[in-house]
Amino acid sequence: MAITDRFVNDFKERMRIGDYEDDNLKRILEASEQDLLSKCGEFDIESHHGFRELVYERARYVYNDALEFFNANFQSQINALGMEKALSMILVDDDGNEIGVVQE
Numbered sequence: 001m002a003i004t005d006r007f008v009n010d011f012k013e014r015m016r017i018g019d020y021e022d023d024n025l026k027r028i029l030e031a032s033e034q035d036l037l038s039k040c041g042e043f044d045i046e047s048h049h050g051f052r053e054l055v056y057e058r059a060r061y062v063y064n065d066a067l068e069f070f071n072a073n074f075q076s077q078i079n080a081l082g083m084e085k086a087l088s089m090i091l092v093d094d095d096g097n098e099i100g101v102v103q104e
Contacts, residue, residue, distance in 0.1 A: 003029040007045065011056055015063065025059070032058035039078055041085030051081060 008026050012018070017025065032055045033045060043051035054077055061070040071078070 003033060003045075007052075007055075011059060014056060015060060017063075025063070028059045028062045029055060032056075032062065036078070036081075040081035043081065043085070050077070054078070054081065 003026055005022075007029055008022055011025055011029060012022075036051065036054055036058060037043065040051070040054075045052045045055060054074065057074060058067075058070050061067050061073075
């Protein structure tokens with residue numbers, strides 16, 4: 001999913017940043033979204049609050065030139081999203097028995 005102006009504006013408001021960096025912020029947010037999609041699986045930034053928050057946090061670290069600390073500081077959230085995605089792929093029958101895995 002592409003980062004829209006709405007996400008850029010939300011991030012600017014959150015970080016108290018003026019309008020002078022929109023293009024840079026959009027690149028940072030897009031890179032953050034792509035990095036987290038590769039680590040956690042497919043999530044919709046529009047509808048999944050936890051994923052959106054993690055994208056914003058990674059972008060904050062990039063903006064503040066501290067990206068090297070992000071993975072360690074947010075490892076539990078990254079793992080939780082990965083587990084959520086993995087569990088959502090398991091097919092179960094009406095009795096709760098695993099019957100397969102969704103193929104993407």
